[in-house]
Amino acid sequence: EDQVTQSPEALRLQEGESSSLNCSYTVSGLRGLFWYRQDPGKGPEFLFTLYSAGEEKEKERLKATLTKKESFLHITAPKPEDSATYLCAVQAGAGNMLTFGGGTRLMVKP
Amino acid sequence: NAGVMQNPRHLVRRRGQEARLRCSPMKGHSHVYWYRQLPEEGLKFMVYLQKENIIDESGMPKERFSAEFPKEGPSILRIQQVVRGDSAAYFCASSLYPGQRRNTEAFFGQGTRLTVV
Numbered sequence: 001e002d003q004v005t006q007s008p009e010a011l012r013l014q015e016g017e018s019s020s021l022n023c024s025y026t027v028s029g030l031r032g033l034f035w036y037r038q039d040p041g042k043g044p045e046f047l048f049t050l051y052s053a054g055e056e057k058e059k060e061r062l063k064a065t066l067t068k069k070e071s072f073l074h075i076t077a078p079k080p081e082d083s084a085t086y087l088c089a090v091q092a093g094a095g096n097m098l099t100f101g102g103g104t105r106l107m108v109k110p
Numbered sequence: 111n112a113g114v115m116q117n118p119r120h121l122v123r124r125r126g127q128e129a130r131l132r133c134s135p136m137k138g139h140s141h142v143y144w145y146r147q148l149p150e151e152g153l154k155f156m157v158y159l160q161k162e163n164i165i166d167e168s169g170m171p172k173e174r175f176s177a178e179f180p181k182e183g184p185s186i187l188r189i190q191q192v193v194r195g196d197s198a199a200y201f202c203a204s205s206l207y208p209g210q211r212r213n214t215e216a217f218f219g220q221g222t223r224l225t226v227v
Contacts, residue, residue, distance in 0.1 A: 032214050043114075043201050043218035044153070087153070091214060095166060096205075097143060097155040098216060 002027040002092050006101035013078055013108050021073040021104045023088030033071050034098065035064050036087040044087055047073075078108045112137065114219035115184075116202050122225045123192050131187040131222045135204030142185045143216060144177060147199040159185060192226045199223050 003026045013019055025033065032051050036044035048057040050066040057064045061082065063074040073086055085105045089098040115134040123129050135142050144156040155169040159179035170177070174192075179185040189196055200223075203216035 034215060036218075041223075043116075043220045046215050046217055049215050089153075095158075095168075096141070097158055097166060097169070098145075098153075098203075099155070100145075100153040102152045 002099040004101035010105045016077045018076045023071040025090050027092035029093045032091040034089045038085045080108050080110050083108045116219035120223050129189040133185040133202030139204035141205045143203045145201045194226050197226045
């Protein structure tokens, strides 16, 4: 059974204090790893897709990386508007569904 | 270019009633997925559909829940005889080519929040 574990569950940062969120996965035949952002009361918003170990993607203050066992979402000089829950999900094997981790709730204080 | 549209956004049902949740995928997307997010829990896959076909319903409860994606019109998630434990946020997502190397990402709607009283 595919498993996705995110850590930490919650993270408090000061504005400008860079950090990383972790997503560890155990799957058979990874086809893609996805990062989403979810604001309260909203649906998940797509951020990145990573397909192969060593791949990196960047968007504004966010950078996602992938190894054979985990992915990191690096947040550089975060701002209060980056506060949200960040979700990691994997697509593996023959199925097309996503298996999600529990998320990391990020709070950035001004 | 409208995204995934779900309605209603909020739905209140009494125990024993039926709930119907609707989802219109992004333009050009023919693959639809339903996920459920229980309070304080993560997103869980329920069912994957293409037009007129259920491809994977491995995450769907065996009783009271059904889904369809007709040739014309939105995808429908139907919950019969709702119970308090069905209270959750139900999200629909759509994608282009889930089996290919590229464009496999799924885009989500804003969800329907079902409250059973």
